[in-house]
Amino acid sequence: MKQLELGEIRNGFPVLEKKDRETLLLLADDIQFHSGVATIARQVVLGTCHYFNWVQLGGAMKHPHEGKKVNIDIAVANEIGLKDPSVEIFCISGYGSPHLVRDILHSYDISAIFHITDPRFWNWLYSMRAELETICPVIYLDLWDCPPVPAWNEPFYRSSDLLLNINRQTHQFVKTLLKDNVFDLYKSDYNNSLQQLPKLIDYVPHGQDENTFFKINKTDEKVVNLKKEIFNDKADDIKFICFYNNRNIRRKMLIDLIIAYRDFCLDDEKKINSTALILHTDAKDENGTDLSVVINDLANELNIIIIEKKISPQEMNVLYNLSDVTINIGSNEGFGLSSLESIMTETMIINNTTGGLQDQMRFEDENGRWIEFTEEFPTNHNGRYKKCGEWAIPIFPKTRSIQGSIPTPYIFDDRCDWEDVSKAILKVYEMSQEEREIRGKKGREWVLSKESRMSTTEMSHHIIMDINLLLEKWIPTRTIEMINVNKELEKKKTINMGILKSEL
Secondary structure: OOOOOOOEEEOOEOOOOOOHHHEEEEEEEEEOOOOOOHHHHHHHHHOOOOOOOEEEEEEOOOOOOOOOOEEOOHHHHHHHHHOOEEEEEEEEEOOOOOOHHHHHHHHHHHEEEEEEOOOHHHHHHHHHHHHHHOOOOEEEEOOOOOOOOOHHHHHHHOOOOOEOOOOHHHHHHHHHHHOOOOOOOOOOOOOOOOOOEEEEEEEEOOOOOOOOOOOOOOOOOHHHHHHHHHHHHHHOOEEEEEEEEOOOOOOOHHHHHHHHEEEEHHHOOOOHHHHHEEEOOOOOOOOOOEEEHHHHHHHHOOOOEEEOOOOOHHHHHHHHHOOOEEEEEOOOOOOOOHHHHHHOOOOEEEEEOOOOOHHHOOOEOOOOOOOOOOOOOOOOOOOOOOOOOOEEEEOOOOEEEEEOOOOOOOEEEEEOOOHHHHHHHHHHHHOHHHHHHHHHHHHHHOOOOEEEEEEHHHHHHHHHHHHHHHHOOOOOOOOOOOOOHHHHHHOOOOOEEOEEEEEE
């Protein structure tokens, strides 16, 4: 790994000495782990640690190192070639608490709090708003899956100073809710003449590292060996592979995918032995189903392989390259990281048209431009625009029902028809390998572009630029003055009149 030199430009900004960097407090899943939130938080840290120092409250359901502080400077240095990174993690179970944040704010010179994930788990953070306004700004990397506009999220949005919206649908939701109290940095000229700082908002999608996920030829030894490891003596017979890389939970519609794959196979007997569906997920999940029963009862004659083990990004890159198409038909999806990783490897995708999955397919308007969402047009679920990037096969929801719970009172559930999924798989299957590769290459070129913002380079560039503007313009509110009422009263001579004390 080439060592980064002081002053060298990385992701659009120079490498700073540790003493010259602002320090940010990250609230998110522990970046040492592999959840979706941890993955994107790790990319944020790795992409900006030459310019910022990071302290994290790193959460997990049951953290194996709870209560410990971990310094990962050496690992970060080895990963990106930075001489003196500063990344410390306070390991916690759950999501943290006010007293932990206060301890860190007291111990470190924190310039801003950077928060990722669902705000419902962080009510305690937003209840500290009046206190934090006197100390440092709050940055929220946020997203929402589906219309209607989530009005109950408005207090969280208003309690943040910079909102980085992960999908373009959410970007419009935030503008709708906050109305005139925002300065939209997306496609703006970063107007530095702002006299009074409103809420800053920007479109900053997940960025993935183009050096971690990339194209490998299917004849490469790594790909060939993995295929043999997965399929054993059937490896030479398998000519077409569908890939699923998501959790086994209801909204991911995994059973629908299995049925769609079965339908695709059974219309031509030769597909039964020459195609496969790989599921990188848990075989059982309380929020999903028991896949062993589903496959045994409904598709036991097919080549459906479940891979449960945790896989490194390097191994995952090989798995995407082994596959011919990656499929995500979730009925709600804020972004869909597996789709982006797939496109990075020049592997085609099949996506349901919902939430952030729409962004990665790049639907075009009648003028060939990337579609823009508005209050009147918040989503393309009904296929108003059907033309999209050649790397993607879109599926439009067949039914939409509005769901709800106490913390999430209403949200549309966009369900596509499994028969449409089967037809989409067939469409990719009938393409030549050469056509799939041409389409996949166009996908990688686009996600690495400035327009998409979906590379680590572009994501990091916009995060640094936005935070710089925030720190330049942000002014703390007047410090709260604490008055000891008892001592004030002692200064005055009083007589006790039972209910009230009156001054003499």
